[in-house]
Amino acid sequence: MEKSRLRAAILNAANQNAALVVKNANIVNVFTEEIITGDVAVRDGIILGVGSYTGREEIDAKGAYLVPGLIDGHVHIESSMAHPSRFANVILEQGTTTIIADPHEIANVCGADGIQYMLDQTEWLPLSVFFMLPSCVPCTAFETSGAKLTAKDMEQFLHHPRVAGLGEVMDYVATISGDGEMLDKLELFRGRPVDGHAPLLTGDLLNAYCVAGPHTDHECSNYQEVLEKLRSGMRIHLRIGSANRGIEEVMKKIAEHRLPTRRMMFCTDDKHLENIREEGHINYILRRAVANGIPAMQAIQMATINAANTYALKGYGAIAPGYRADMVLFDNLRDFNPVMVISGGNVFHPDTDVLLKPDPKIYNSVHLAPRKPDALELRVCGKTPVIRLVPNELLTELDMLEVPSENGLFTPKDGLVKLAVFERHYASGRVGLGILSGMPIKNGAIATTVAHDSHNLIVAGDNDADMFAAIDALEACGGGYAVVSGGKLLARLPLPVAGLMSDAPLSKILSAQQALLKAAAELGVTTSSDPFITLSFVALPVIPSVRLTDMGVFDVTNMAFIDAKRMETGGNL
């Protein structure tokens, strides 16, 4: 805040010079754990005080509960596929007024430009967006990402007022073996918040990871893991996104054992728009926490001040003088359905205009080489590796099978489809080819440029012509999702922003998603969960046990390509 604004705020507080007053509220004080009946005075986006006030504009809370604006401690905006500005509106409606975002996905496509884009697009939103700088771009060396982000590349963002720290340190192997590049990044952020990501890490290796620096974890899946990580000094995010619902059992045990919650907070990580609209966002986690026995006051602290403290956000997470006027009115502390949301001193309306700032660098991210006619020819001989999807999981298994072929070339049938990952950042022409089971496709192909974490173009189909047509359809619209059958484009969701996000209104995104699911069903695609999400994770070489990248079929367990020769398919960088 500049000096003149600060002076005005000081004098306004001293003189009870309020603009907006929320009257007759039951105000939740997260510091003293009290509920105080009174008024809250606001001016210029700042809370002036709690007490007895009059103002130009008054809102009668009629005894409803006034809670600090909710904070999502860890989220990837890109996973919503919506532009940040539209994403903001969806979660503001649920009472989330601040998020700690990790632009890991767009950084893997666009590097520093992607981070700058996210900073620019979130500059003037009614949502407060802080960023953790992605620590693992690329995620691994076994695929071609659109960018590499070194400690040196990060320096330009280090002192941005909305950069809060270093993003989730996923590569724990590099971290606990003291890898030089990782240590450079950790050193760059020494003394500042550093997010961890260490599922099931325990004992000496967890100690080594903590010594290295990461001091949060959002991957805990059982109570014992929460307990050990808390003891080790980590702060814990309890996560409920679209997947990963196991945390409710953990909540029960936290309540039962009265485990201190001051170092716990909430996050969604990845949650789809339709899920958010159906059940809620951080307010949903609040509701589940209370339902599972955590006292409402503690749960509210977790949803507000605890996250603000973790990320050193001064002036966020409480209703107190000098704090940002982010507040949510709830009619009870059980359901957490917002009656009204106030962000930066303004009452939020769901039809708030969105702010789009087109940026050509980000809108032009799909760079494919011209396809060679034989680019999809997969030569097989004897037992061939097949990637088998495990129902209801992102996990895959490796099968070694005799597969159908003609003239030595794989011919999709019997539930086996062809899979290809086209490098799409440098137009190198590099293609990784493989075989997928567990996602039958008949007379068609589905494709997407959302392919974690390097976000190359992944396509699956039962014939090369439709696979090529699906690739063409995505190339034409700057990326997204597409379904093709018999040469015809059945459905498409364009995601022109880095090939990851739409700039269209939510209604268009949601109806395109419906159309995609319908088209996939026409091709006979049956998977236990959303086939598009499933496909988006088939290329991620850090989830067991076998993946396809643009470099070939990759054995995650042994950290090696299964057939080194496949790496030579296609061109070179």
Next chain:
Amino acid sequence: MEKSRLRAAILNAANQNAALVVKNANIVNVFTEEIITGDVAVRDGIILGVGSYTGREEIDAKGAYLVPGLIDGHVHIESSMAHPSRFANVILEQGTTTIIADPHEIANVCGADGIQYMLDQTEWLPLSVFFMLPSCVPCTAFETSGAKLTAKDMEQFLHHPRVAGLGEVMDYVATISGDGEMLDKLELFRGRPVDGHAPLLTGDLLNAYCVAGPHTDHECSNYQEVLEKLRSGMRIHLRIGSANRGIEEVMKKIAEHRLPTRRMMFCTDDKHLENIREEGHINYILRRAVANGIPAMQAIQMATINAANTYALKGYGAIAPGYRADMVLFDNLRDFNPVMVISGGNVFHPDTDVLLKPDPKIYNSVHLAPRKPDALELRVCGKTPVIRLVPNELLTELDMLEVPSENGLFTPKDGLVKLAVFERHYASGRVGLGILSGMPIKNGAIATTVAHDSHNLIVAGDNDADMFAAIDALEACGGGYAVVSGGKLLARLPLPVAGLMSDAPLSKILSAQQALLKAAAELGVTTSSDPFITLSFVALPVIPSVRLTDMGVFDVTNMAFIDAKRMETGGNL
């Protein structure tokens, strides 16, 4: 920590490669609020982990309680009159391993040089010393301090790794009226810790103060004040120094009302060496907190992790992997008498060598003009202002009396002594003269260069010759305390470091203090408390109700000099 050390620490943790192991301890975990039986592994000053370990050196704790090293959240080292290195040894012996120091006193004498001196002298101590940069130098415009410290002057220290934030914002009047120079300092530290100092501030004015930025307070003297300030978002220091013992009643009420303590911590502010050695330091506050009903676990959190969190000290305040190996062994959690203190991985021994780094800029701080023969002549006529000491308080009252005189000049008698403050920073020759009651002195004078907060030379006596002799005695030794009678120097404590601190061993300081008290008694000096401490506060123009500065007799209540003409006594700057 540089990269190679960090890598070594990571690998040592992963491989259980410990140097020192504290075995069989009951380890207090301040995160989970558990006591865990086990071993703590240490190497290169860092905790590697808690579990089951062997090491080159092993200490058998035999079931004693291992607590994180204690933290003093707010202290002025200068008030101990000992060199920082010797002060460190005294408090380390009591289990305090980290302090947040405010070099307000030396900065008022030596400015930025004084701050640099304190940074230099504390660089290699076994005590971790962090600094808050003094925000109020000078304290007021009604006296001549040795330096003025603007926001611009502070910039050079802003990114020093041991500068934690902005020191106590004492001038709350300037703050809540939006004074430009104060706002510049607050802006400079925006987002970082800023200590407050706002005794009894309440309501709208407290709100305005919080909006301005300070977010701690160590001046609370009653429970209601603690509650209101906590609600307003301030973090609270419970202080027990040499004075200010009222906080025990507050502790009782905190326990009774179960007020959440996560935003409370402990501090001493000013505590004399002999008091520390007699009863303890932060461990004494711990003992009193537990005796007054606060659960031991909460009290320990207040003495450790809560303070570390307030000042954003990563790696301090807990026993966990990656934390600095600062630990104290107590045989019970009631008395808190340390059995052993470990600082930075080393067992502390009370006879640890001190580190002195002489600095000529700091050792030569007493600059007096040659005294004019008539410098102490106080012309009186009719009712004259007399500064009356209030027994057992630092407060004073103003009396207007007919005083004894000869030829129009005041002659000390009947319990009235002459008082003078000599400007000692710029050799201006400026002298403020006054009359003091409540400290009878017979046939002599006492003088000191410790005169809060500007630390000019203050002298009191019943005859001019001894007063001049006492001044000479202090000028000769670079400042300190002196007692003179009949032209003879009876006792002297030289404080050559800025005229505030000794560089001598503690035993010498303590024996000189004894000699001073004895000499004062010989002069018939009887005050309710230590006459030297009393004299040191007679010049402080922010404590009611009347003071003497080098500019004259000052009415604190009305913020004005009582006799403007007195300001013209002596020379000009």
